[in-house]
Amino acid sequence: MTDYGEEQRNELEAIESIYPDSFTVLSENPTSFTITVTSDAGENDETVQVTLKFTYVEKYPDEPPLWEIHSQENLEDSDTEDILTLLKQQAEENLGMVMIFTLVTAVQEKLNEIIDQIKSRREEEKQRKEREAEEAEKAFQGTVVTIENFLSWKARFEQEMAELKRKKMKEDDSGKSKLTGKQLFERDHNLDTSDIQFLEDGGNSVEVDESLFQDMDDLDLDEDDPDYDPLELGSDED
Secondary structure (H helix, E strand, C coil), rough: CCHHHHHHHHHHHHHHHHCCCCCEEEEECCCCEEEECCCCCCHHCCCCCEEEEECCCCCCCCCEEEEEEEEEECHHHHHHHHHHHHHHHHHCCCCCCCCCCHHHHHHHHHHHHHHHHHHHHHHHHHHHHHHHHHHHHHHHHHHCCCHHHHHHHHHHHHHHHHHHHHHHHHHHHHHHHHCCCHHHHHHHHHHHHHHHHHHHHHHCCCCCCCCHCHHHHHCCCCCCCCCCCHHHHHHHHH
């Protein structure tokens, strides 16, 4: 028959010798004690820490002890949940054997992982801020001008300007060819005064060559004759 009390006393003495500075007995019936577990030092000597409270049950180690997180430092809620899950897993795997040292060792390793994760997250955040600062500086400075990229820009600019000029000329030509007579007349108001101006420039007089006409006095015309028709004058000569 297993002497649970003897096994518990022997383990308690061993635990006290292993963790003399972090082991504290809270009560003897039932036996309850705390062990403070601290991670290795991380960046800037930062650590994470948890104080575990264990209580022996009557049939320990055939039954797992009771445990809880008595206090903690620098741990997130998710970290404490992970520690409690780890304790349950380790206790199930070590039933029948004294297990306090095993449980504390597992928590110690977990705390070291957490401090490493904190260091990695901070390093990633530092690198992210450095990248953002570099990108902001580049955006402020703009592109450095060299002979090569200036000539390349100049060639593209001249090509674009020539294309715009060609399109403008094409649009102007197309617009002129589609103008109606009315539109042309409206665009040039001089057209409506051109005939008047022509007459004014000639002094309002028109020279006539009188030799082109017959001497009207030589013609024997009887205007009282009812058969008189000036349009038939030329036909008599024929």
